[in-house]
Amino acid sequence: MSATAAILVIGNEILSGRTHDTNIHSIAGALTARGIVVAEARAVPDVEAVIVATVNELRGRYTYVFTTGGIGPTHDDITAACIAKAFGVTLHRDPLAVKMLEAHYEPGQLTEARLKMAEVPVGASLVENPVSRAPGFRMANVFTLAGVPRIAQAMMDNILPTLAEGPAIHAQTVSCTLGEGVIAEGLGAVQARYPDLSIGSYPYFRNGVLGVSLVTRGTDRSAVEAASREIAAMVEGLGGTALVVEGMA
Amino acid sequence: MSATAAILVIGNEILSGRTHDTNIHSIAGALTARGIVVAEARAVPDVEAVIVATVNELRGRYTYVFTTGGIGPTHDDITAACIAKAFGVTLHRDPLAVKMLEAHYEPGQLTEARLKMAEVPVGASLVENPVSRAPGFRMANVFTLAGVPRIAQAMMDNILPTLAEGPAIHAQTVSCTLGEGVIAEGLGAVQARYPDLSIGSYPYFRNGVLGVSLVTRGTDRSAVEAASREIAAMVEGLGGTALVVEGMA
Numbered sequence: 001m002s003a004t005a006a007i008l009v010i011g012n013e014i015l016s017g018r019t020h021d022t023n024i025h026s027i028a029g030a031l032t033a034r035g036i037v038v039a040e041a042r043a044v045p046d047v048e049a050v051i052v053a054t055v056n057e058l059r060g061r062y063t064y065v066f067t068t069g070g071i072g073p074t075h076d077d078i079t080a081a082c083i084a085k086a087f088g089v090t091l092h093r094d095p096l097a098v099k100m101l102e103a104h105y106e107p108g109q110l111t112e113a114r115l116k117m118a119e120v121p122v123g124a125s126l127v128e129n130p131v132s133r134a135p136g137f138r139m140a141n142v143f144t145l146a147g148v149p150r151i152a153q154a155m156m157d158n159i160l161p162t163l164a165e166g167p168a169i170h171a172q173t174v175s176c177t178l179g180e181g182v183i184a185e186g187l188g189a190v191q192a193r194y195p196d197l198s199i200g201s202y203p204y205f206r207n208g209v210l211g212v213s214l215v216t217r218g219t220d221r222s223a224v225e226a227a228s229r230e231i232a233a234m235v236e237g238l239g240g241t242a243l244v245v246e247g248m249a
Numbered sequence: 250m251s252a253t254a255a256i257l258v259i260g261n262e263i264l265s266g267r268t269h270d271t272n273i274h275s276i277a278g279a280l281t282a283r284g285i286v287v288a289e290a291r292a293v294p295d296v297e298a299v300i301v302a303t304v305n306e307l308r309g310r311y312t313y314v315f316t317t318g319g320i321g322p323t324h325d326d327i328t329a330a331c332i333a334k335a336f337g338v339t340l341h342r343d344p345l346a347v348k349m350l351e352a353h354y355e356p357g358q359l360t361e362a363r364l365k366m367a368e369v370p371v372g373a374s375l376v377e378n379p380v381s382r383a384p385g386f387r388m389a390n391v392f393t394l395a396g397v398p399r400i401a402q403a404m405m406d407n408i409l410p411t412l413a414e415g416p417a418i419h420a421q422t423v424s425c426t427l428g429e430g431v432i433a434e435g436l437g438a439v440q441a442r443y444p445d446l447s448i449g450s451y452p453y454f455r456n457g458v459l460g461v462s463l464v465t466r467g468t469d470r471s472a473v474e475a476a477s478r479e480i481a482a483m484v485e486g487l488g489g490t491a492l493v494v495e496g497m498a
Contacts, residue, residue: 012449015287016418017278018464018497019451022269024292029266038264040299041292043273046449050289073430074450075437105430113433148452169265181322181354184362188324200261200295201323202268203397215267248267 002166003063009043011069035166051082069147073113084121104133167219172228178240186234251415252312258292260318284415300331318396322362333370353382421477427489435483
C-alpha cells in the first residue's frame with residue numbers, strides 16, 4: 001500500500017485569480033518521484049473555519065498533508081493558528097525558531113510582527129528555510145510550508161528524506177501525431193489488458209503540430225515497458241510514427 | 250449576497266506532477282472579474298467514485314461548479330459519465346453535439362470513439378467549443394469544460410454572459426520595497442479599520458528587488474480607495490516609497 005498525500009494551498013490570492021499557483025505542480029512532482037500518491041489538491045481562502053475543517057478532513061484521510069501559504073508576519077497569515085486549532089493545541093513562540101530569525105535579521109530589525117513567524121503549534125517540529133529563515137513546521141502528518149514557491153521547494157527538499165518512500169512509479173510515454181479519436185479504441189484495449197497500470201492520453205499542440213502523449217505509469221517496470229511497446233505497435237499499425245521516451249514527457 | 254463558485258480539475262496528470270494546471274488561474278480570474286466569488290478549487294484523479302462524490306458535494310454548496318478535463322474520446326475520459334451518475338441520470342448521444350462533430354471531421358473520420366464526445370447527461374445543455382467543436386455541457390449548476398486550456402477558456406467565454414453577475418469587486422494595489430515585517434503592524438491596523446475589505450500582503454522578488462504588493466479588495470470602491478490611501482501613507486511614514494496601481498497587480 002503506497003503512502004498518500006494531499007496538497008492544500010491557502011490564500012485568497014489564488015482564488016481571486018491574482019496569483020498563479022505553482023506549488024501544487026512542484027510538490028506533486030516531488031512526491032510522485034518518491035512513490036507517494038498525491039490523491040487530491042485543494043485551494044481555499046484565508047478563512048479560519050474553512051482552513052481548520054479542511055486540514056482535519058485531509059489529515060484523517062491521507063498519510064501526509066502539505067499546506068502552502070499564510071505563514072508570514074502580516075494579519076492575513078493565519079495558517080499556523082489554524083493548524084493549532086485543528087489539532088486542539090495553542091501556539092507558542094518556539095525558541096529555536098526565534099534563534100533562526102535572530103541569525104537572519106540585523107539587530108533591531110526583528111520586529112514583533114516578524115517574531116510572529118516563530119510561533120508554531122505546541123508539539124510541532126520545525127522545517128528549515130534556507131532562503132529567508134522563517135521556518136515551516138510539521139505537526140503529526142501535516143507539513144506547513146511557505147507560499148513563495150522558491151521557499152516551498154527548499155522546505156520540500158528538507159522534508160522529502162523524512163517521508164516513507166513508496167514503491168517507485170515507472171512511467172513511459174509514447175508520442176504520436178495521430179488524433180485521440182483514431183487511437184482511442186486500441187489504447188482502451190491496451191488499458192484493459194493491463195488493469196494494474198494507469199494509461200493516460202494527453203493531447204498537445206506544439207510548434208503548430210497537434211499530437212498526443214500516451215503515458216503509461218505503474219510500479220511494475222516490465223509491465224509499463226510491455227504496455228508501451230503495445231501502444232507503440234498500435235500507433236504504427238494505424239500508420240502513425242511512435243516516439244517512445246522515459247518518463248511522463 | 251454574491252454568487253459563489255468552485256473549480257474542479259479532473260485528471261491524474263495534474264496530481265502526478267506531469268501537467269501544470271493553468272485552468273484554475275484563468276477560470277478564477279474570469280469569475281472574479283464578473284463579481285463571482287471563487288470559494289475553493291480542487292484537483293482530483295480519474296476515479297469515478299471520487300469525481301461523483303466531489304461533484305455532489307460542491308454543487309450542493311456553491312452557486313456554480315466548473316469542471317475541467319476528461320471529456321475527450323479515450324478510455325480515461327470519464328467526466329461525462331461521472332456527472333450523469335452524480336445527477337442520477339444516464340448518458341445519451343446528443344443530436345446537436347453529433348452535428349457539431351460532423352461539421353468538424355472529414356467523412357469517415359468521425360469514429361465511434363469520437364462520437365463518445367457527443368454523449369452528455371440527459372438534461373444537459375451544450376457549451377460550444379469554437380476550437381475543436383467537441384462541446385462541453387451544463388447540467389443544472391455544473392459546467393463541464395475541456396482540460397486543454399485554450400478550449401476551456403473559449404468555453405468560459407461562452408458561459409460567462411449566462412451567469413448571475415455579482416457586485417463588481419474593486420481592487421487597488423500599493424507596492425513598496427519595505428519588508429512585510431516592517432509594514433505588518435500598520436497594515437493590520439488599516440485592515441481593522443476596514444473590516445468589510447480584504448487586504449492581502451504578497452511578497453515578490455523581481456529583477457533582484459524584494460518587495461511586497463498590498464492588495465485591497467472589496468465591493469465599495471470609495472472604501473477600497475480610502476484604505477489604499479491609508480496604506481500608502483503608512484508606507485511613506487515608514488520611509489518607503491508607495492506605488493499605487495489599479496487592480497490586483
